[in-house]
Amino acid sequence: MLAALSIRDIVLIDRLELALDKGLCTLTGETGAGKSILLDALGLALGARADAGLVRQGAEQGSVTAVFDIAPAHPARTLLAENDLEAEGDLILRRVQTRDGRSRAFVNDQPVSIGLLRQLGDALVEVHGQHDERGLLDASGHRAILDAFGGLEADVSKARRLWAAATEARDALAAHEAMLARAKAEQDYLTHVVAELDELQPVAGEETALAEERTLMMHSEKIAGDLAEAEEALSGDGGLDARLTVALRRLARVAEQAGGRLDGAIAALDRTLNEAAEARDQVALAMRALEFDPRRLEQAETRLFALRAAARKHNVAVDNLAELADKLRGQLAEIEGGEATLARLRKSADEAAAAYRAHAQVLSAARAKAAAKLDKEVMKELKPLKLDKATFKTQMDVLPEGQGGPDGIDRVSFLISTNPGAPLGPLIKIASGGELSRFVLALKVALASRGSAPTLIFDEVDSGVGGAVAEAVGLRLAELARMAQVVVVTHSPQVAARAQHHFRISKGGEAKAAKVATRVETLDAPARREEIARMLAGATVTDEARAAADRLIGSHP
Template sequence: MLAALSIRDIVLIDRLELSLDKGLCTLTGETGAGKSILLDSLGLAIGARADAGLVRQGAEQGSVTAVFDLPADHPARALLEENGIDTDGDLILRRVQTRDGRSRAFVNDQPVSVGLLRQLGDMLVEIHGQHDERGLLDASGHRAILDAFGGLEPKLREVRKLWAAASAAREALAGHEAALAKAKAEQDYLTHVVGELDELAPEPGEETTLAEERTLMMHSEKIAADLAEAEEALSGDGGLDARLNIALRRMARVAEQAGGRLDGAIAALERTLNEAAEARDQVAQALRAMEFDPARLEHVETRLFALRAAARKHNVQVDSLAALAETLRGQLAEIEGGETKLRELRQAAEQASAAYKSAAQALSEARAKAAAKLDKEVMKELKPLKLDKASFRTQIDVLAEGGPDGLDRVSFLVSTNPGAPFGALIKIASGGELSRFVLALKVALASRGSAPTLIFDEVDAGVGGAVAEAVGLRLAELSREVQVLVVTHSPQVAARARHHFRISKNEAGETKAKKDARLATRVETLDADARREEIARMLAGATVTDEARAAADRLIGGHP
């Protein structure tokens, strides 16, 4: 419930602290005293559109703070936790409006977006006025209201889950059908390309190997000549081997006389001779490999040309040709097995659709039962509100395709006189009737999904006497379930209040000249005597008489 409202520098309100409690709270006062300003201020705190014109003249900014006392399991707390905002204790919404048009929003002293503030406001407060086309008068929300009334949220969640599954199955089927149709259109081409690539049989790394081999063969003549000279230098009479052997023989002849001093040199020469022999063999092998083969060169060049031409044709690297062939073979395999998968996806989509329709039809049946019950409860409320000639009906239209919320479109319709056609509430009912229809609906819906605070702006407009008494009685009954704030000019409604506030307008500020005085709106909590006097004023007008006071006593009677 709304526990407190603090307003600073908003229109005619310079400073206002208002404490509220459970039950029926009425706000009364002369026309123009500022009751609408109070509602506009609360609207700002719960996410209404910002307006620089709300800032009090002479002030740079205005602010409104609304404090809510909520149970631990209220959905607003879950929403705040999702957004990383502490939810311990009271829930404090604050909005600051500056004269330059900017506004800032805070929840529990943490800055938030106006969008989040509006989401919270929708969960916490419902404001109903004669010309308010939102809430109960907005047909787009009637289905959700009926579901809340019937306790159908679990069924609705199941329908939404099955709708999502059916939608995903349909998308998968459509995607596969499109891919399969495209693949079939390209099947001949794919078969041709795979045949070409299979015949070419490219291998990863083959291009590099062939290019290196071609380069080697193109330079083989010069390489062979150099290798021959190297081989000659390593062998023959004047070669390295001959000179090393001469040196080794001569040192061997004197090795004994040298007393072992030549052993190291002799060992090194022997190693060198062995290495030289191995080098000579390697050179000889390389020379034999360098024999020029024109046929092999032509084969290598032809192969390279074929590989590179295929790569250009398919716009890939040569090393990717083998992977491309595998991919295309996979696409051909998908075409061959695509019909099987298509049948599986079609069956899955049909099953998902059937599951959705079954759950949606069950929800529709439950909605029909809930609608009949709601109609009965609303009709029961119309007679005490002097709308006994009117009728209320919940119309459910079945949609052809359905959607995430089921197969139904729900509308609340009314007929104000027997035999008159049914129509939308906003179009059929007059101002006074409209307010009473809304009140009847709220009484029927109060214990099922209503916001914890309901505000009625002159719900009793255009009615009086017994009708006003009936309105007050229904408001009092409604306040047993939720907190109800009523802006009223009806003494019959005010007499039913548990808490009574009087709104007045007077001069504020200490000024030397009357022309400098400013008007300010004030809100006063009335005790029993002041309440009696206020209701007497509402009955009598400008001059309160003893007869009016006596009538006020009779109205208050045994009411709180």
């Protein structure tokens, strides 16, 4: 509830401190005393549009501070936590407006955006006035109001989950369709490239081996000549092998006479002859291996050219051609298997959409039942409010297939007709000022048990009525005050007599000196009696008016 309101230098209010309590609180006073200023100031603290003209003449800035005492589980605390603000204890909203047009907002002394202030204000206070187009008069919120009345919040939550699932499935299907379309557009190209690479059959490391082989064959003729000379030196007449053999035979003939002194030399020559024979064999093997073959050189060069041409064409290294072929084969396989995936995703999307639609239709039927009940409840309240010729109807328009949303397939709006036979239309367009306030009151009474903001403000809801109708208005405001704090700006003594807390707004000071100021006074029992007598009698309060005030107050203990 709104526990306190502090106003500094706003229009005619220089300094005002107001403490409020639970129940029905009424604000009364002469016309022009400043009741609307008080509501405008509160609106500023709740995030309403700022205006430099609100700053009191002669002041550089004005400010409004509203203190709220709310339950631990109130949605406003969740909103605070989501924005990293202190969420325990009293909630303090403050707005500062400067004469140069700048405006600043604070929550619990922390600077915040005007948007967040407005969100908090909407959760804390509902303002219902003749010219207020928010709350019950805003058609965009009628569906949520109907859902709250019908206790359909759980069904709406389920609809949102199903809508999210259907949307996700639809998006997955669309993404796969787009991918498949792109892949199919490249399928012929992929098939051609894979065929080329399969025919080429590239192998990692092949380029290096071919390049080395080609280099070797290009030099093989020169290498072969040198190898032939080396073989001649090793095994030809007068070659190393022949000389070593001669030396070994001669040493062997005289070895016995040398008494073992030649054994080392003989062994060394024997080893040398063996190594020379091995060298001769290796040279012969190399000569056969390096035999110049023009066809083999051409084949190596052709293969190397083909590999490098393919690498340039696909902008990859030669060693990565085999990997590229595997990758492209995988893309082709995805295309071939894509149709199966597409069918699966399409089935999932269809099933998710059907599940959403089925639940949305169940929710729509439940809303229709709740709408009929709400219409009945509101119509029951219209007669005592002198609106017995009026009609109230909750209109539901079911959206066409595919045009639903997270909250279902229904468009909901509250329509009225003030005279028999007249067409139904939106509340804000059909009802006059006084009628509009009473329609809103009838709606709030019908919806009261379903919860609302902790503070309800009614601006002249009793406008244009008196007697029994004013009494009926007061009775319904008192009923609402049992479930929420209700603040009423009223000219009706019947309404004021039912209040638990009564405040009188007055204007005083020296007009010529520009010191006129709006004041708010909390009335005790005698002062309250005098104020209600004034409301009954007018300018001159008589004993008869005081007696009538006593009767009104006494009839509403």
